[in-house]
Structure formats: C-alpha cells, structure tokens
Amino acid sequence: MRVRRLAEDDWRQLQGIRLRSLTEDHPVLGSVEREQGFRESHWRMRIRGSAWFVATHRRRTVGIASVIAEPGTPVDERHVVGLWVAPEARGTTAWAALLDAAADLARAEGASRLTAWCLDGDDVLAAALRDGGFAPTGIRMPVPRDRSLTEERWVRELAGEDAG
Numbered sequence: 001m002r003v004r005r006l007a008e009d010d011w012r013q014l015q016g017i018r019l020r021s022l023t024e025d026h027p028v029l030g031s032v033e034r035e036q037g038f039r040e041s042h043w044r045m046r047i048r049g050s051a052w053f054v055a056t057h058r059r060r061t062v063g064i065a066s067v068i069a070e071p072g073t074p075v076d077e078r079h080v081v082g083l084w085v086a087p088e089a090r091g092t093t094a095w096a097a098l099l100d101a102a103a104d105l106a107r108a109e110g111a112s113r114l115t116a117w118c119l120d121g122d123d124v125l126a127a128a129l130r131d132g133g134f135a136p137t138g139i140r141m142p143v144p145r146d147r148s149l150t151e152e153r154w155v156r157e158l159a160g161e162d163a164g
Contacts, residue, residue, distance in 0.1 A: 003063075003097040005105075006052045011043035014052055017061045021084035031145070053101045055085065055094040062089035065098040067105050070115070078106035080116040083125070090124065099132035103158055112159045117151040119143065129154045133161075 006014055015038070022032045046052065055063030063085040070079035080102050085094045099114075106114045116134060118125050126136075134154040143149040 001055055001057050001093045001097050003053050003055045003101045005101070006047050006054060008044050008047045010054075011040060011047060013054060013061055014047060014064075015043050017054060017064045017084075018082065020086070021064060021082070024087070025084060051102075051105050052082075053098055055089070055098050057089055057092060057094065062086045062092075063094040063098050065102055067102045067114075069109075073115075074113075076110060076112045078102070078109065078111040078114050080114060083116060083128075085128070095128035096132055099128070099134075099156075103133075103156065103161070107158050107161070112157065114156045114158055116154050118154055120150045120152060126154075132156065 019032075019036060022035060051067045053065050053067075054061050065083040066081045067078050068081055069075075070077070073079065080099070083095075083098065085092075085098070103114050114134075116129060118129055118136075120140070134156040137153045137155055139153040140150050141153075143151055
C-alpha cells in the first residue's frame with residue numbers, strides 16, 4: 001500500500017476517487033451532483049486549498065483522505081474529511097496508511113490532535129478510526145445535508161506519539 005499527497009496536476013486522480021467515494025457509500029454526505037459538475041479548475045483549487053492523500057494498491061487508487069484546519073476549532077487541531085477506502089481494499093492497510101499520513105501532516109503543522117466525524121451506524125469507518133488510534137468523544141450532531149442522520153466526533157491525540 002502506498003500513500004502520497006496529491007499535487008495540483010493530480011486533479012484527475014482526485015476527481016476519480018472522490019466521485020467514486022460519493023457514489024458508492026453514503027451519497028447523502030456529499031453533494032454528488034454538485035461535484036460531478038466540477039471543472040478542472042475546481043479540482044485544482046481543492047488540491048491547493050487542503051492536503052489530499054490517496055492510497056494506491058497494485059497501481060489502482062483505492063482510498064482518499066483530506067486534512068483541513070476546521071473553521072472554529074483550536075489552532076492545534078486538524079480534521080480528517082473525505083476519508084474513504086474502496087470495498088475491494090478494505091481489509092488491507094489502506095485505512096491505517098491514510099490516517100497515519102493525516103497524523104504526520106497534522107504533527108508537521110503543529111497540531112496535537114486529529115479529529116474526524118463518523119456517521120452513526122457506519123461500523124466500517126468506526127472500526128478503521130478505532131484501529132487508527134481514534135476514540136469516540138460522545139459529541140454528536142445531525143448531518144448537515146440530512147438532519148435525519150447523526151454523526152459522532154472522534155479524536156486522536158497526537159501529543160506523545162512518534163511520527164510514522
């Protein structure tokens with residue numbers, strides 16, 4: 001399993017894996033129609049605006065994650081968004097590799113904690129987060145795009161961890 005940070009010229013790779021993630025799992029969480037209409041400039045802007053990582057296995061892109069400074073959170077906190085691994089790569093090291101890349105970047109930016117939201121009932125993502133050193137916080141909120149669903153905030157404390 002190989003994980004690397006995308007550069008702006010990798011916009012087609014981001015487009016392909018991001019759209020796949022939105023259509024295969026939990027389409028309510030992303031705006032599939034909106035992102036399907038993105039032009040090259042939108043995808044390039046996304047890569048310029050935040051760090052995007054992809055996991056590849058046997059020359060196929062099988063996972064994705066982005067790391068952002070979430071608005072309104074402490075300056076020493078980073079947040080994982082868009083985390084997804086293709087069904088055929090679940091059971092490999094893709095989840096761990098993506099989460100470790102996110103943690104490495106967060107630490108490099110001076111963060112002491114990494115957070116993520118997990119949809120209630122998403123046992124696959126919850127297991128991946130738990131295996132990746134995250135713990136549920138008990139903080140829940142309705143999903144902004146579908147208020148009938150709820151998600152829980154998870155956290156990984158980076159202080160004291162050795163860089164991967």
